[in-house]
Amino acid sequence: MKLAVVVQRYGQTINGGAELHARYIAEHLAKHAEVEVLTTCATDYVTWRNELQPGVETVNGVAVRRFRVKRERDPRVFGRRSDRVFAHRHSLGDELDWLDAEGPTSPALVDYIGKHADEFDFCLFFSYRYYHAYYGARAAASRAILVPTAERDEAIGLSIFPPLFRAVRALMYNSPEERAMIHAVASNQAIPGVVVGVGSEVPGNPQPGRFRQKYNIRGPFAVYVGRIDQNKGCKELFEFFQGYLRDPSGRLTLVLIGKELLPIPSHQRIRHLGFVDDTDKFDAMAAADLLIMPSYFESLSMVALEAWALGKPVLANGKCDVLKGQCIRSNAGLYYENYAEFEETLAAIEQNRWLSGTLGRNGRQFFREHYDWPVIERKYLEMFDRLKKETPAKALDPLPGWFDRRRQDLPAAEEVLAKLPTEPATPRFAPRAEPGAPSTSPGQARSTGSGQGRRQA
Amino acid sequence: MPDFNVRSDSVNVEQIMEQIRARIREKRGVDYTEQQIRDLAAVKLEKFLDPKGVRSDLLERYRRLQPAYEPPELPNYEFEDSTLYETHRGPLRFIRKLLNPLLKLFFNPNKLIQALHIQSKLNAMYAEREARREAARRATDQLTYELIHNLVVETTRLGIEVKNLKMRVESVGSRLEFNERRARALESVVAYKPGEGDVVAPPPPRAPAPSAPRPQQPQSAPMPQPLQAAQPPAPMLPGAPSPEGPGQRSRRRRRRRGRRGGGSAAGIMGGQGAPQPGAPEASGPAGQEGADEGSDIETMDEGTDMSAVPTDDLQQFSGASAHPSEPLTRPQPSGSAAVEPADAGPTDAGPRPVKTEPDPQ
Numbered sequence: 001m002k003l004a005v006v007v008q009r010y011g012q013t014i015n016g017g018a019e020l021h022a023r024y025i026a027e028h029l030a031k032h033a034e035v036e037v038l039t040t041c042a043t044d045y046v047t048w049r050n051e052l053q054p055g056v057e058t059v060n061g062v063a064v065r066r067f068r069v070k071r072e073r074d075p076r077v078f079g080r081r082s083d084r085v086f087a088h089r090h091s092l093g094d095e096l097d098w099l100d101a102e103g104p105t106s107p108a109l110v111d112y113i114g115k116h117a118d119e120f121d122f123c124l125f126f127s128y129r130y131y132h133a134y135y136g137a138r139a140a141a142s143r144a145i146l147v148p149t150a151e152r153d154e155a156i157g158l159s160i161f162p163p164l165f166r167a168v169r170a171l172m173y174n175s176p177e178e179r180a181m182i183h184a185v186a187s188n189q190a191i192p193g194v195v196v197g198v199g200s201e202v203p204g205n206p207q208p209g210r211f212r213q214k215y216n217i218r219g220p221f222a223v224y225v226g227r228i229d230q231n232k233g234c235k236e237l238f239e240f241f242q243g244y245l246r247d248p249s250g251r252l253t254l255v256l257i258g259k260e261l262l263p264i265p266s267h268q269r270i271r272h273l274g275f276v277d278d279t280d281k282f283d284a285m286a287a288a289d290l291l292i293m294p295s296y297f298e299s300l301s302m303v304a305l306e307a308w309a310l311g312k313p314v315l316a317n318g319k320c321d322v323l324k325g326q327c328i329r330s331n332a333g334l335y336y337e338n339y340a341e342f343e344e345t346l347a348a349i350e351q352n353r354w355l356s357g358t359l360g361r362n363g364r365q366f367f368r369e370h371y372d373w374p375v376i377e378r379k380y381l382e383m384f385d386r387l388k389k390e391t392p393a394k395a396l397d398p399l400p401g402w403f404d405r406r407r408q409d410l411p412a413a414e415e416v417l418a419k420l421p422t423e424p425a426t427p428r429f430a431p432r433a434e435p436g437a438p439s440t441s442p443g444q445a446r447s448t449g450s451g452q453g454r455r456q457a
Numbered sequence: 458m459p460d461f462n463v464r465s466d467s468v469n470v471e472q473i474m475e476q477i478r479a480r481i482r483e484k485r486g487v488d489y490t491e492q493q494i495r496d497l498a499a500v501k502l503e504k505f506l507d508p509k510g511v512r513s514d515l516l517e518r519y520r521r522l523q524p525a526y527e528p529p530e531l532p533n534y535e536f537e538d539s540t541l542y543e544t545h546r547g548p549l550r551f552i553r554k555l556l557n558p559l560l561k562l563f564f565n566p567n568k569l570i571q572a573l574h575i576q577s578k579l580n581a582m583y584a585e586r587e588a589r590r591e592a593a594r595r596a597t598d599q600l601t602y603e604l605i606h607n608l609v610v611e612t613t614r615l616g617i618e619v620k621n622l623k624m625r626v627e628s629v630g631s632r633l634e635f636n637e638r639r640a641r642a643l644e645s646v647v648a649y650k651p652g653e654g655d656v657v658a659p660p661p662p663r664a665p666a667p668s669a670p671r672p673q674q675p676q677s678a679p680m681p682q683p684l685q686a687a688q689p690p691a692p693m694l695p696g697a698p699s700p701e702g703p704g705q706r707s708r709r710r711r712r713r714r715g716r717r718g719g720g721s722a723a724g725i726m727g728g729q730g731a732p733q734p735g736a737p738e739a740s741g742p743a744g745q746e747g748a749d750e751g752s753d754i755e756t757m758d759e760g761t762d763m764s765a766v767p768t769d770d771l772q773q774f775s776g777a778s779a780h781p782s783e784p785l786t787r788p789q790p791s792g793s794a795a796v797e798p799a800d801a802g803p804t805d806a807g808p809r810p811v812k813t814e815p816d817p818q
Contacts (some may be wrong), residue, residue, distance in 0.1 A: 016522070020660045224473050327470055328471055330469055330470075331469060332470075333470065334470060334473065334474065334477070335470075337472070340481045341474075341477065341478070341481065343482060344481055345474075345477060348473070348477060355468065355473070358467070358468045359468060359470075362467075362468065362529050
């Protein structure tokens with residue numbers, strides 16, 4: 001079996017969520033199949049500047065074929081087009097322009113996929129929202145398996161994507177919430193899909209003492225791992241934690257690991273360690289009393305899974321349905337939606353050792369049952385076997401013509417997003433579309449390529 | 458979290474979150490979101506604030522009254538040396554230019570032009586300054602109104618908090634009252650039952666009022682002396698420092714509370730405490746107490762304790778007397794020991810409470 005893994009960036013030093021996800025999957029599937037990674041020469045997700053050499057190289061035993069990006073992203077143009085499609089009524093052409101502006105625009109990569117798709121049994125496309133996934137999946141629709149890594153942001157409300165979700169052979173979701181959201185927006189329940197997620201390379205013997213000694217950290221602490229950014233909920237975290245610091249009974253220190261994009265409050269119990277290597281990261285998580293995940297938007301929190309793998313409880317932002325759903329399903333973390341809940345949940349984990357230990361044990365069990373590598377690999381292999389037995393659906397139709405693309409009849413993505421279900425996909429919150437949610441996507445009636453109802457120009 | 462209550466070996470996160478939210482509600486009362494507070498401030502303001510003082514739609518009204526600021530269109534103050542001769546007709550301009558030297562023979566227009574030029578500059582400068590001031594004033598006004606609006610929101614929040622606190626005080630008060638009643642009811646069902654090996658003391662003495670003066674009751678009414686008062690007090694057992702049993706003590710306390718209950722004391726005491734028709738009415742609480750004591754033959758020995766009622770109140774309130782064995786530490790007037798009943802309660806074996814009929818109070 002030969003597989004292609006198509007992702008926007010790839011490399012050992014690239015630590016973006018979807019990119020790391022793709023690398024882990026490629027490396028683990030390489031044990032069962034011949035895997036080739038198709039990617040760009042970019043390493044920076046903001047500019048998509050060509051920084052690596054095009055051609056083939058080997059990364060951790062996996063062949064990687066790189067293609068040049070035709071043009072870098074212009075943040076001003078991208079911002080203007082984002083505003084246009086997210087907040088205003090717009091046309092299909094506007095959305096395609098937005099996709100071009102977002103990048104990484106690499107026609108060479110798409111051409112290669114179109115010409116060589118037949119050489120692969122399946123092509124795994126990561127991150128639905130980028131150029132390579134949209135056009136690449138169209139070029140190899142009969143072999144395309146999409147790993148959407150979709151978050152609850154405005155992009156999911158764009159009308160160009162539902163036909164893509166309905167046209168690929170299968171979807172590998174990261175969470176039940178992501179699946180429910182995509183079902184609601186694209187009505188693609190008929191497309192085979194499974195919640196897989198991704199495992200993690202958690203060391204078996206982390207050294208908490210080594211971390212404490214190296215960074216001179218004493219006493220109990222909560223750790224945050226990730227980009228220190230407002231979009232990740234860090235601003236709210238700082239506000240809440242400063243409120244917690246006023247409580248004399250609280251003893252926790254907040255340790256921050258990651259690149260700083262936001263001013264960090266100056267306090268002796270808020271420590272920023274900057275970017276650390278994986279060894280220190282896992283040592284820190286093993287030494288911590290809990291992990292805090294303040295992010296509003298996640299398709300799957302790998303850091304939370306790593307904390308659970310190490311037997312640590314997680315305190316997550318309850319406004320993120322994925323994190324909340326993970327906490328509920330695993331019984332391994334608490335969540336907060338306001339300061340009062342933050343304070344109480346943090347105190348509960350800090351002061352109740354039994355609770356903290358039980359949550360950690362549940363987390364470890366949850367990780368083993370659902371996110372251990374043998375489980376992940378088995379789910380992928382079972383999906384491949386299933387798809388081999390099924391007849392591929394017909395290929396995607398070409399994009400609409402000149403007039404259809406310019407008809408200003410698509411709703412703002414924000415409006416579509418607001419109608420999607422927001423509850424965690426647990427038995428209590430059975431996934432169902434909101435009354436006003438589109439049973440068919442806004443672009444479905446005038447399809448952008450999947451077939452039915454499309455008028456050719 | 459000390460009072461966190463999970464009783465099973467496995468945890469249910471949703472259940473824990475429910476408990477945490479219940480605790481938050483208990484601690485903070487109703488938890489309003491920011492939007493709810495704003496809605497309350499905008500709609501139900503009159504319920505919390507004086508409607509004459511503030512307007513709930515303050516900011517909106519202000520915005521309606523104040524149209525968006527637009528910089529004023531200034532008149533053209535420009536005045537140059539050629540302005541006097543300007544015209545849109547070309548030939549006329551040429552003729553004026555041609556005759557300009559002739560004009561200068563009659564008067565000096567340069568001075569006039571210069572003065573008007575300066576004036577035009579001054580006009581433009583003042584107009585600009587005024588426009589800037591107007592813009593700054595409007596910005597300040599906007600800030601002021603924003604501030605007032607925020608104050609209104611905060612005042613509403615405080616009003617809600619005050620209301621919550623009032624409700625909590627009421628709740629605590631009612632709970633306190635309930636606990637007092639409960640304590641009385643519990644005390645009423647506890648009676649002393651001596652053990653078999655105990656020395657059975659004579660019945661509690663119906664001791665006469667002591668001959669010692671009672672300065673606490675200067676206006677006490679003359680009390681009828683019951684027959685039992687003539688009996689001599691039972692002798693105290695040697696080595697028994699506190700010969701009374703908890704049952705008696707609690708009964709005494711109950712009676713005292715009953716007396717403090719004012720008019721209901723008569724009902725509590727089975728009508729014995731009610732003033733006798735022939736007896737003169739007491740003029741105040743002390744007199745009332747005296748009348749009660751006069752009618753209650755069992756409480757004659759407590760006559761000297763009446764001054765300690767406030768202390769007893771405090772002890773009751775703070776729970777100091779919650780346990781029957783708790784010693785009463787209120788100050789005793791001299792000679793009070795002599796009037797303590799020589800109740801030969803057991804000193805070696807603890808009192809055994811037995812349940813009797815509940816106290817009707």
